[in-house]
Amino acid sequence: MTSPAGTPFGARLATAIEQRGRFCVGIDPHAALLREWGLDDDVASLERFALTVVEAVAPVVGVVKPQSAFYERFGSRGVAVLERVVAESRAAGALVLMDAKRGDIGSTSEAYADAYLDPTSPLASDAVTASPYLGFGSLDPMLEACRRHGGGLFVLALTSNEEGPEVQHARTPHGTVAGTVLAHLRRANADATPVGSFGAVVGATIGRTDEDLDVNGPLLVPGYGAQGGTAEDLERILGAAARWALPSSSREVLRAGPDPAALRDAALRGNDAVRGLGA
């Protein structure tokens, strides 16, 4: 990326979208995919899988999203592979969105900010996903770290899994839980141009929603493709907010491997399919 260090994440993301596209490739080496690639379920295979994907797609897509859980399965040695995924993806010019869904309070929330947003950390990423069950304000240390270091945060808001509504649709004095998260994000992004650094995680197949998804920030939309969402669905569901949507897919790209050219082609096809979103 050509943006200098210290530039807000929102601005860096806007550049990445313009130069490369908005498609976000999930680097999710789960056991079933390792098998599909003819690999064993061990840390050497994890490394081979993950770095093959990085080498194939990180030079061409705007954003990659490693799912931490699949590396944590192998303990510290898996996390060492995750460090390489992060470093090598960034070196290849992709933004790294660490999908970790962390969330805690006080000094623990600060420690997660240190782990994923401080440039001196071995796991330093461009952005990280977070969970607001302890209240949006509990994530403040992570927002502050983003402001300090030019990082981004994507907070779970309105997901499309069937179990989500029990929490996310619950009513607060000001609307729903999801709406409250979105309102916090909108405030955090106030006055940011071209777009804020604080995004929401929104499901690709939530169907019609009454929530205002326009938070002047990016929307991470996982489950694009694999779980049935199409570019047209996204336009319809997200409305004006589609402009800063990052449709994310892992399986749809990763099952094209292990051939690097096939992986890259799958990523470029995914990228092309959502290029005009929100235009």
Added chain:
Amino acid sequence: MTSPAGTPFGARLATAIEQRGRFCVGIDPHAALLREWGLDDDVASLERFALTVVEAVAPVVGVVKPQSAFYERFGSRGVAVLERVVAESRAAGALVLMDAKRGDIGSTSEAYADAYLDPTSPLASDAVTASPYLGFGSLDPMLEACRRHGGGLFVLALTSNEEGPEVQHARTPHGTVAGTVLAHLRRANADATPVGSFGAVVGATIGRTDEDLDVNGPLLVPGYGAQGGTAEDLERILGAAARWALPSSSREVLRAGPDPAALRDAALRGNDAVRGLGA
């Protein structure tokens, strides 16, 4: 512990409480505590701090609770220290409750179950904390892993940080979000004796609550001591559910270090103060 492998976590916990006590020591090497101990903020100091605590307290208390965030700060090398904390604490006879507050859906939720509850994982713990923002049902793979391996799960329910109520007190058709989480836990623990394996995380200073905290499962109560909760507060707030409460404290014990005898004394004092809870 004398319980055989494969025994449900609830039964193993009951034995641990009977033989050692209910006090849970948080092993939280945060930057400020490292400083207080005269250590640097680096991975060698992390290791020295954490293993000093393990050696001093794991042979005497029933449960230790490492906070993953403070190890993740140092990337894979920090996670390697966490592996030693887990293994050496279990070898010393303490149950290990991994405080990671993980939560995701589908195959990712399964991967977190693999990471923290599968006995073959380098981070295999006796129990793990989880976050239900994606709906309690999204944690099903973790509950299933607990049933398979004799593990425990502690799900965030009703915490005492000031930002929590915006989500946890939100209204569902059946009560509040926190109440819904508690109801799910109660169902998961139905018919378990002497106590179920599925616990709730409940704040030590939530004040009066209308929620029914008796889920026939353990209650992890962090912030005991440091954040102002006393044994009397716990009796009053938790009612009958105090019987299976695990009051947890880190700073109150850890600041007694680095002297091992002082650490152990502080842990034993904490343990004694809550021994009669719910009797």
